Amino acid sequence: DAMVIQNPRYQVTQFGKPVTLSCSQTLNHNVMYWYQQKSSQAPKLLFHYYDKDFNNEADTPDNFQSRRPNTSFCFLDIRSPGLGDAAMYLCATSSGSTYEQYFGPGTRLTVT
Amino acid sequence: AQSVSQHNHHVILSEAASLELGCNYSYGGTVNLFWYVQYPGQHLQLLLKYFSGDPLVKGIKGFEAEFIKSKFSFNLRKPSVQWSDTAEYFCAVNARTGGFKTIFGAGTRLFVKA
Numbered sequence: 001d002a003m004v005i006q007n008p009r010y011q012v013t014q015f016g017k018p019v020t021l022s023c024s025q026t027l028n029h030n031v032m033y034w035y036q037q038k039s040s041q042a043p044k045l046l047f048h049y050y051d052k053d054f055n056n057e058a059d060t061p062d063n064f065q066s067r068r069p070n071t072s073f074c075f076l077d078i079r080s081p082g083l084g085d086a087a088m089y090l091c092a093t094s095s096g097s098t099y100e101q102y103f104g105p106g107t108r109l110t111v112t
Numbered sequence: 113a114q115s116v117s118q119h120n121h122h123v124i125l126s127e128a129a130s131l132e133l134g135c136n137y138s139y140g141g142t143v144n145l146f147w148y149v150q151y152p153g154q155h156l157q158l159l160l161k162y163f164s165g166d167p168l169v170k171g172i173k174g175f176e177a178e179f180i181k182s183k184f185s186f187n188l189r190k191p192s193v194q195w196s197d198t199a200e201y202f203c204a205v206n207a208r209t210g211g212f213k214t215i216f217g218a219g220t221r222l223f224v225k226a
Contacts, residue, residue, distance in 0.1 A: 004155075031212050040121070042202070042216040043156075050212060057213075090156070099144050099206045099214065103156040 003027070004104035006091050012110045013081050021076040021107045023091030030096035032074040034066060037088045037106070049074060050096065078109075086111045114139045116205050118217035125193050126225045133188040133220050135203030144206040145186040146214070147177055151199045159201070162186065173197070195226045 004025045013019040023032065031050050035043035047056045049068045063085070065077045078085055088108050092101040119134035137143065147159040160171025167179040177188045186203060203217040 033212070035216075040218065042116070042218045045213060045215075048212055055211070055213075092156075094212065099212060100146065100158050100161055101148075101156075101214065102158075103148075105155045 004091055004093055004102050006089075006104035006107050008107060009105060010108050010110070012112060013078075014112055015083065016080045019078050019081055019109070021078075021089050021091075021109070023074045023076070023104055024072050025093045025102075026072070027093055027095075027102060028071060029093035029102070030071075031094045032068060033090075033092040033094075033101065034064075034074070034076050035090040035092065036085075037090055043090055046076070081109070081111045083111050085109065114205065114207060114210070114215050116203055116215050116217040118201075118203055118220050120220050121218065122221045122223070124223045124225065127195055128192050129224075131188070131190040131193045131197070131222070133201055133203075133222070135186045135188065135217060137184050137186070137203075137205040137215070139184075139205065139207050142208045144208060145177070145179060146204040146206070147171065147175070147186075147188050148202045148204060148216075149199050150202070150219075156202065159188075193222075193224050195224050198222060198224045 033048040034046045037043040046060045067075045088106045090106045091104040094101045115138045117136045145162040148156045149159045150156045162169045162179045170176045200219045202219045206214040
């Protein structure tokens with residue numbers, strides 16, 4: 001089945017230690033998104049790629065960066081995680097012609 | 113700034129009761145509207161969507177939603193809920209002039225008692 005895969009599902013990192021979360025898709029979608037979701041809150045868009053065009057949300061901290069080396073893969077890099085960055089990180093995709101999104105299962109990040 | 117409000121954070125219903133979850137958004141232009149659902153232990157998935165045409169949209173599993181432009185609302189309904197509808201429901205809005213950015217509501221947790 002075509003899908004969005006996120007690895008790892010659970011990630012524990014230390015305060016200030018860089019961490020990378022990965023997302024891959026078999027849907028061949030043009031658009032890939034990263035969301036941060038904290039408990040009982042709405043998923044918050046961090047950034048998205050349309051093909052190789054990177055779109056950063058204005059309020060996304062500089063601590064968060066992303067890479068998309070090819071259509072299938074997208075990475076979220078957190079350069080110096082703080083305790084406030086503990087959250088669920090969701091990856092999603094959509095085609096370039098529709099706006100409905102397909103989500104991965106998420107990576108739950110814990111910062112100790 | 114655009115925002116999406118979901119009126120109820122938690123809803124508890126008995127099986128066969130009717131469901132209506134409220135969603136309002138703040139954006140004056142043309143929008144695409146969505147309801148996503150997250151069942152326990154599963155990922156977010158699309159329940160239904162509205163792009164244009166008939167403002168009453170039917171989705172999977174007997175759900176429907178009505179777009180009322182004058183009220184900036186897109187409420188989700190189901191005439192008779194089942195235990196398997198226990199999930200978290202998210203309303204989401206994409207402003208067509210805003211590219212691919214989609215704003216999500218904070219979600220409503222529905223618990224259906226058997």
